[in-house]
Amino acid sequence: MGSRLRNIQARAAEHGRLRTGYTQGNRPMRSSTWVVTSHSEEHVRTAAKLWGGEPEQWSPLNSTISQWRVITKASSIEALITPGDPLNQYNEMWSKGGCQRRCDGETELLSRQACLCARQFGEDWHLQPKGRVCSTTSRLNVMLPDLSGMGMWRAETHSFYAAQEWGGMVDMVLAGTDGRGFVPVTLRIEPRQRVADGQTKKFPVVVVELRGVTPRQALAGPMNAATALDPGAARQQRAAIEAPRPDYLAEAAAALTSDDVRDVWMQARQAGHVHPKGEDELSKQLMKLAAEKDAEAEQARKEAEPDEDGAYEVEVVEDPAPPSWPAVAQPPA
Template sequence: MGSRLLNIQRKAAEHGRLRTGYTQGNRPMRSATWVVTSHSEEHVTTAAGLWGGTVESWKPLNSTIEQFRVITKAASIEALITPGDPLNQYNEMWSKGGCARRCDGQTELLTRQPCVCAATFGEDWHQQPKGRVCSATSRLNVMLPDLSGMGMWRAETHSFYAASEWGGMVDMVLAGTDGRGFVPVTLRIEPRQRVANGETKKFPVVVVELRGVTPRQALAGPLPTALALDPTGSRAVAAIEAPRPDYLALAQAALNSDDVRDVWRQASVAGHVDPKGSDDLSKALIALAAERDAEAARESLPAGPDDDGAYDIEVVEDAPAAGWPTVAAPGSGARA
């Protein structure tokens, strides 16, 4: 592996955003389905093919740079949590001049002062009208395995309720994986409602949930990449249902006993022979290996005696006994 700059944090490029709303003119609109936006028309076109919707050119508010977006028909999409800590959360307030406040819930980081919202409105500050207080902003970087490119997609929500759920979910996953390996998840937009002061408010919340694996699997350590990419096991089932190779025919085509042993090792790794060599296939391969050793010994004999009537015979070790598969344990790579 090549070298890396040690003073630069390595990260994948951001391909685009996963949004729960869109703009209609200058009006922000909530969406019950995912909105995919990107500078790449190819990525957005692929997303439309997967999740429905029509690709259109689009410019974010207060931006002159054209992008592409699709308002999909999918309320749930498949994603991968990538190695490292994929979640960033702050209470933020933005203005036309940029980020005016960024708070970790206790300290406003731009001024290093105590949280302004809590000091002004108390612990229920998040119930104040939008624009008066900061928004609980959560950004989750995920990979979309069915879209082109190896970069990241940023799902962002300003929901106070989603903030606690995202943090809890991601922290539990990190506790099990230590930030190593991929974890398959579903990002689902869930409609909810809340009754307060006699009023019913409906709002969407993005839910992050495990996909195709159990909590036991997710918390037992880093998942194998193949399992994370195919948690339903369709590839594993296809492999199980694939026809079994004709190991005996492969061994009969072998030129020497070492090649026969290699065939046995392949069968052992696939679970088609007894590791102790007691099954019929192992016995047949052992006998064939002995035949190949005997053939090699006969071919090494000189055609006749020398001038003194002696044969220059090369000493050949005895053919391996019936127990050689036990010595060459599956996966050991050692030759018996």
């Protein structure tokens, strides 16, 4: 492997964003399905083929740079958590002039003061109207294995409740993998509602959940790339390995002919229990049984041949006792 610059951090390019909303004119709209945006038309058109929707050109608010987007029909998409720590979370306030506040929950990092929102509105500051306080912002970098390119996609949510769940989920995975290896996940938009002060508020929350693997597998250490890309196939292979192996020798011993023994060997080969070239011990034992069946058949053929006088050896079998038939009912007189 070649050398790397030590004074910069290597990272994959960002291909686009995964959003839970879109703009209609100048009006922001929530979406119950994923919105995929990118500068690449190819990526967006591929996403539309996978998850539905019509690709279109689009410009973000307060921007003159044209991008591509598709409002998909999918509320769930498959993704991979990549090595490293993929999650960044801050409380942020933005304006046309850029980021005005960025807080880690305790300290506002731009001014180095204590959290301004909590100081002004208390611990329930997040219930204040949007624009008055910071937005809880979570950014999760994932790879979409079914789209071209080796770059990252950024899923972003401003949900206070999703921030709690994302942090807990990612931290548990990192505890098991130590930030090494890939982890297959599903990003799912889930509708939620909250009742406060007699009012019901409905909102979407992005849920990150394991896909195709159990917590035992996810927390057991780094996962190889093949398992992460196709966890279903890996699970089937593991089930086949763990399944009890049939007693092929017993089946072959009960077979009538060598062809039947060869059928047993073919079954074992299809199940992956013997070497395709017959170089394993089970194959050799089955070949020995097939040879014994051939020898038995040859001996039986020789015994069935006539002697020098043209007579066949016969076996005398006593006649069985005549069957006892049930009495037949007589018709009435």
